[in-house]
Amino acid sequence: QNTVRDAVVAGINLNIFNRYAGRISMANIAQIVNVLQSVILTNGPEMVKTPTYYVFKLYNVHHDARLIPVSLETETYTYKEESIPAITASASEKDGIVSMTLTNANPNKAVTIDCNLGNQYKSVSGKIVTGKEMTAFNDFGKEEKVTVSEFMPGKIKNGVLKLEIPAFSVVLVQLQ
Numbered sequence: 001q002n003t004v005r006d007a008v009v010a011g012i013n014l015n016i017f018n019r020y021a022g023r024i025s026m027a028n029i030a031q032i033v034n035v036l037q038s039v040i041l042t043n044g045p046e047m048v049k050t051p052t053y054y055v056f057k058l059y060n061v062h063h064d065a066r067l068i069p070v071s072l073e074t075e076t077y078t079y080k081e082e083s084i085p086a087i088t089a090s091a092s093e094k095d096g097i098v099s100m101t102l103t104n105a106n107p108n109k110a111v112t113i114d115c116n117l118g119n120q121y122k123s124v125s126g127k128i129v130t131g132k133e134m135t136a137f138n139d140f141g142k143e144e145k146v147t148v149s150e151f152m153p154g155k156i157k158n159g160v161l162k163l164e165i166p167a168f169s170v171v172l173v174q175l176q
Contacts, residue, residue: 001139004131004146004168006037007051011088011103011129011170014059018090018101021067029056041140048138051146054129058148058172061099065092070100074113077106086111087165098175104165107134115161121175124161126151130169 017027031037039053067090074087084105091100098121104111128151131137136145153173154162165171 001137002036002038002041002050002052003135003137004051004129005107005134007055007129007146007170008103008105008134008168010037010052010055011059011101012105014055014062015088015090015101015103018059018062018067018092019070043140046140048140049144049147050138051129051131051136054146054148055170058127058129058170059101061094061097061172061174062090062092062101065094065099067092068098072113075111087113096176100173100175102163102165102171102173104167104169104171107168110164110166112162112164115163115173116159117156117161117175118159121156123176124153124156125174126153127172128166128169129171130166134168 017024033040034042037052038050039056041048070089070091072089074085076083077086086106087102087104089100089102127148129148131146138144138146151171
C-alpha cells in the first residue's frame with residue numbers, strides 16, 4: 001500500500017528533477033494505476049487517491065514555471081549507517097508567485113530552516129501532505145487519512161521566513 005513514506009520519497013525525487021531541470025528534458029512516473037508508487041488505485045468502480053497523488057498535485061505548481069536555484073543547508077537524517085539530507089527543496093516562479101516545495105525525510109522530528117528571501121514578498125501561504133503516522137495510507141471505502149491540507153508557514157520578518165517542516169511531510173510554500 002502507498003503510504004506517507006512513499007509521498008516523501010516522491011517529493012524528494014521531484015525536488016531533484018526540478019533542481020536539475022536544465023539537464024533533464026523529460027521525466028515521468030512509470031507506474032500510474034494499481035502498482036507500487038501509484039497515484040491512484042482502483043477496485044472495480046472504486047478509486048483511491050494515494051499519498052503520491054497528493055504530492056503530484058502539490059508539485060503541479062512547477063509545471064511550465066521558471067526554476068529558481070535553491071541553496072540549502074540542513075541537518076542529516078541517519079538510519080543505521082546511511083545518511084541523507086533531512087530536508088530537500090526546489091523552487092520556481094510562475095505568474096508572479098514563487099513556489100517552494102520541501103520534504104522532511106526525518107520520521108522522528110520536525111526540522112526548522114530559515115529562508116532568506118529579501119523584502120519583496122508581502123504574503124505567504126502553504127499546503128502540506130502528511131499523515132498521523134509515516135505508514136498512514138488511503139484505503140477503499142474509508143475516509144482519506146492522507147490528503148492536502150493547509151500549512152501555516154509563519155510570517156516573513158526582516159526578509160527571513162522561518163519554516164518548521166513537520167516530520168515525514170511534503171510542504172508547498174507560496175510567496176507573493
